Amino acid sequence: MRESAVQQRVLPGGCPLWLIDRPGAGILSAKLWMRGGSSGDPSGQRGAAQLLAGVLSRGCGELSGDALADLVEGCGAGLRCEAAEDGTLISLKCASSDAEALLPLLLLMVRRPWLVDDQIDLERQLNLQTLQRQKEDPFQLAHDRLRVLLYGDGPYGHDALGVEAELKAIGKPELEQLARSYGHSGAVLVLAGELPAEAERWLLSGLGGEAWPCSAPERQAGPTGLLQPKLACSNDDTEQLVLMLGASTTPLGAPHAMALRLLHCHLGVGMSSRLFVALREEHGLAYDVGVHYPARLGDAPFVFHLSTSSDRAAEATRELLSEWQRLLDQAISAADLELALAKFRGQEALGRQTSSQIADRHALVLGHGLPFDFADQSLRDAAELAPEQLLTAARELLTQPSLSLCGPSAALKQAEAVWNAHSLSGAAMG
Amino acid sequence: LPALPGPSTPPLPDPRRHQLENGVSLVQIELPEAPVVCLDLWCRAGSACEREAESGLAHFLEHMVFKGSELLDAGEFDLKVEALGGNSNAATGFDDVHYHVLIPPQAAPEALDLLLDLVLQPRLDGGDFAMERQVVLEELAQSEDQPEEVAFQELLRQACGSHAYGLPILGRREALEAHTPEAMAAFHRRHYRADRCCLSVAGPLAGLELETRLNQSPLAALKPSEPLAAVPELQLKPGRDRIELARLEAARLLMAWQLPGAADQDSVMGGDLLTTLLAEGRRSRLVEQLRERLRLVESIDLDLNVLESGCLVLLEAVCDPEQLPAVEQQVRQVLLELIEQAPKPAELDRAKRLVGNGYRFSLEVAGSVAAMVGNSQLWGRRHNLQRPLEWLEGWSSERLSREVIPLLHPDRAFCLQAVPA
Numbered sequence: 001m002r003e004s005a006v007q008q009r010v011l012p013g014g015c016p017l018w019l020i021d022r023p024g025a026g027i028l029s030a031k032l033w034m035r036g037g038s039s040g041d042p043s044g045q046r047g048a049a050q051l052l053a054g055v056l057s058r059g060c061g062e063l064s065g066d067a068l069a070d071l072v073e074g075c076g077a078g079l080r081c082e083a084a085e086d087g088t089l090i091s092l093k094c095a096s097s098d099a100e101a102l103l104p105l106l107l108l109m110v111r112r113p114w115l116v117d118d119q120i121d122l123e124r125q126l127n128l129q130t131l132q133r134q135k136e137d138p139f140q141l142a143h144d145r146l147r148v149l150l151y152g153d154g155p156y157g158h159d160a161l162g163v164e165a166e167l168k169a170i171g172k173p174e175l176e177q178l179a180r181s182y183g184h185s186g187a188v189l190v191l192a193g194e195l196p197a198e199a200e201r202w203l204l205s206g207l208g209g210e211a212w213p214c215s216a217p218e219r220q221a222g223p224t225g226l227l228q229p230k231l232a233c234s235n236d237d238t239e240q241l242v243l244m245l246g247a248s249t250t251p252l253g254a255p256h257a258m259a260l261r262l263l264h265c266h267l268g269v270g271m272s273s274r275l276f277v278a279l280r281e282e283h284g285l286a287y288d289v290g291v292h293y294p295a296r297l298g299d300a301p302f303v304f305h306l307s308t309s310s311d312r313a314a315e316a317t318r319e320l321l322s323e324w325q326r327l328l329d330q331a332i333s334a335a336d337l338e339l340a341l342a343k344f345r346g347q348e349a350l351g352r353q354t355s356s357q358i359a360d361r362h363a364l365v366l367g368h369g370l371p372f373d374f375a376d377q378s379l380r381d382a383a384e385l386a387p388e389q390l391l392t393a394a395r396e397l398l399t400q401p402s403l404s405l406c407g408p409s410a411a412l413k414q415a416e417a418v419w420n421a422h423s424l425s426g427a428a429m430g
Numbered sequence: 431l432p433a434l435p436g437p438s439t440p441p442l443p444d445p446r447r448h449q450l451e452n453g454v455s456l457v458q459i460e461l462p463e464a465p466v467v468c469l470d471l472w473c474r475a476g477s478a479c480e481r482e483a484e485s486g487l488a489h490f491l492e493h494m495v496f497k498g499s500e501l502l503d504a505g506e507f508d509l510k511v512e513a514l515g516g517n518s519n520a521a522t523g524f525d526d527v528h529y530h531v532l533i534p535p536q537a538a539p540e541a542l543d544l545l546l547d548l549v550l551q552p553r554l555d556g557g558d559f560a561m562e563r564q565v566v567l568e569e570l571a572q573s574e575d576q577p578e579e580v581a582f583q584e585l586l587r588q589a590c591g592s593h594a595y596g597l598p599i600l601g602r603r604e605a606l607e608a609h610t611p612e613a614m615a616a617f618h619r620r621h622y623r624a625d626r627c628c629l630s631v632a633g634p635l636a637g638l639e640l641e642t643r644l645n646q647s648p649l650a651a652l653k654p655s656e657p658l659a660a661v662p663e664l665q666l667k668p669g670r671d672r673i674e675l676a677r678l679e680a681a682r683l684l685m686a687w688q689l690p691g692a693a694d695q696d697s698v699m700g701g702d703l704l705t706t707l708l709a710e711g712r713r714s715r716l717v718e719q720l721r722e723r724l725r726l727v728e729s730i731d732l733d734l735n736v737l738e739s740g741c742l743v744l745l746e747a748v749c750d751p752e753q754l755p756a757v758e759q760q761v762r763q764v765l766l767e768l769i770e771q772a773p774k775p776a777e778l779d780r781a782k783r784l785v786g787n788g789y790r791f792s793l794e795v796a797g798s799v800a801a802m803v804g805n806s807q808l809w810g811r812r813h814n815l816q817r818p819l820e821w822l823e824g825w826s827s828e829r830l831s832r833e834v835i836p837l838l839h840p841d842r843a844f845c846l847q848a849v850p851a
Binding site: 132307353 | 463464465466496504505508509512513514515516517518532534561562563564565566567568569571572574575576577578676677678679680710711712713714721722725728729748750776779780782783784785786787788790791793794795796
């Protein structure tokens with residue numbers, strides 16, 4: 001990216017503002033990232049961060065929920081507020097020519113949300129219904145159980161939507177308190193696209209000169225995971241068995257994270273990836289097989305997932321475990337590392353196609369307290385890694401995976417027997 | 431109506447069209463700022479082209495293509511493309527299939543050679559065929575474990591009757607188990623022909639000189655097709671049914687309507703406006719009435735599926751089983767009100783902005799530009815990228831009321847209630 005295209009400012013009160021100029025398409029994307037997502041849900045209030053995020057767009061400043069929706073939809077714009085594990089993200093995408101009307105909303109939603117009981121009730125009800133409906137998906141069920149195996153009742157141990165019993169009890173006073181904490185642990189605002197000259201003034205124009213006390217997100221330790229090989233079985237009357245094998249690992253930017261990212265590329269990115277070739281192409285065991293390794297402030301999960309016909313449960317479990325074991329037994333070849341690196345570079349290039357993608361990636365990195373050019377630095381760092389370093393990372397972080405299964409009982413029994421006999425379950429250690 | 435202010439965009443780039451001697455068409459769009467080139471090969475070989483015994487063959491073939499060709503071993507294509515920093519994928523629809531590669535510009539010529547060899551000269555090896563059949567059966571099983579997908583499939587089956595749009599693209603299990611490499615090769619020979627294929631390319635294209643390259647490619651060697659029976663027009667059958675589904679956690683109200691086919695792109699734009707007006711955003715009529723005010727549903731969506739033999743508008747409302755009758759009654763009422771009273775200017779303006787911006791936003795990505803112009807070219811539609819925005823402008827409230835809104839009368843729909851067993 002051209003140096004001159006990027007400018008850094010600081011909003012009154014301390015929130016860093018990054019402006020990334022990409023003229024031409026007439027599109028503007030804004031991402032406001034505030035630390036404190038579902039991992040920051042107060043005790044007994046799991047689901048609060050997401051509930052609050054949902055209510056933010058239901059009225060702010062002088063605008064009722066209806067008026068706000070009229071304004072945003074009337075401009076044909078997109079406005080979303082969502083809590084993820086580590087932060088709450090407000091995203092705006094609009095025509096640059098509508099920026100004057102829409103940019104003031106970002107800080108207004110944070111500083112002057114309405115938080116009306118009636119709208120909180122509606123949003124809570126919708127979240128409860130979504131939690132219920134998600135149980136239709138066997139992947140969701142397996143994932144929910146795996147999350148508990150990896151994080152217990154720690155900050156990463158629940159879905160951002162929350163836990164039914166606790167979500168039901170969250171009301172206006174709790175949300176008001178949570179809303180007051182926005183920015184206290186850091187926030188960052190990134191604008192990318194065709195930038196109007198007055199963008200910064202418009203951002204502030206709703207607050208009447210009031211500053212938002214806020215700091216740049218600092219590098220800090222995030223939530224940790226558990227390290228013990230465990231098994232969870234969800235009995236469900238499905239055709240397939242879903243298998244998720246994973247471990248909690250390490251934060252984005254931590255010493256071994258880059259090595260794991262390359263292992264992720266090697267194992268799970270593209271149709272030439274190791275899991276795809278070994279499990280799908282060579283054994284025909286699955287349609288969907290891959291690796292889930294999201295960027296996290298704390299110990300990120302590193303997960304193999306696949307679904308297979310129930311009658312092939314034992315074979316699939318055996319193959320999946322042996323692929324994991326392989327990571328611990330041998331270094332990948334130099335050619336495989338080269339391929340993984342090409343995929344990593346390719347993904348980086350593909351992730352920079354739109355203004356939204358660019359704003360999103362920078363907001364995430366800055367929100368983790370990492371430098372603006374972290375992605376470019378990562379590309380250079382990745383090129384320096386050797387196969388042995390990937391092996392070291394695997395041996396340090398992946399020795400104790402847990403397995404979560406969802407499917408019919410006969411398949412569960414078969415898979416369980418294979419797991420219990422495998423050294424990864426701790427069998428050899430007695 | 432006043433012109434929409436819209437983004438101050440420079441004029442959208444015009445597609446460059448070229449025809450090979452055998453009639454295959456090439457369409458190129460220059461996107462100088464894009465970081466990748468998208469190569470997108472389209473063919474009129476969707477599931478609607480299948481004969482009775484060929485159920486699932488179009489999609490199965492799409493899988494088999496990646497198992498190697500005359501020049502490439504199984505998996506070699508993926509390996510080469512991915513080593514060049516690219517990726518590839520494919521999708522089979524009712525009407526057509528396309529194979530696409532995203533690749534850094536300097537590697538585009540090599541990737542193009544690989545793609546054309548792969549798709550046009552597939553090897554269809556017997557051993558690979560048996561293995562890949564397992565994968566397709568797993569794909570089928572995976573979709574059957576999602577009760578929502580089962581419900582949609584049932585809706586289409588009942589609404590579309592014997593038309594291909596009522597049959598599963600993945601195919602029937604028994605048919606899949608009976609397929610042979612020979613039958614698949616025959617399907618490939620029948621449909622992957624000069625007059626049924628086109629290549630679309632979008633991205634930074636300076637210096638690529640694709641035209642010259644294509645003259646020596648398998649694309650230039652394709653022969654014209656033998657006469658084929660045309661896919662009949664869809665005749666959606668209104669009606670209603672109620673089914674119980676295991677593993678469903680919330681009830682669904684599903685409805686399907688028919689709109690004019692994709693050939694009438696102006697109407698497609700009208701349909702897009704109408705579904706946006708009705709169900710995109712909190713201030714859309716259905717969302718406002720059913721989710722925000724009456725709070726009967728968790729969500730309500732209305733999607734326009736653009737198809738050659740007749741577009742399908744599909745509604746899905748997710749709700750508590752007890753609320754189903756009320757939900758259906760309210761959907762009906764909202765639609766009847768819209769038929770009675772034309773949309774207000776502000777409502778139409780809102781929908782136009784949403785549709786127009788959605789269209790402009792999609793042009794930011796080489797992949798979606800290539801898909802858009804490739805699909806149009808395949809079906810003989812030669813408008814430029816600006817044209818859809820002009821069509822959009824041509825829709826007034828009263829024209830919508832006259833031409834499109836009546837088509838969404840509740841009595842013209844097939845309506846399926848799905849409830850937890």
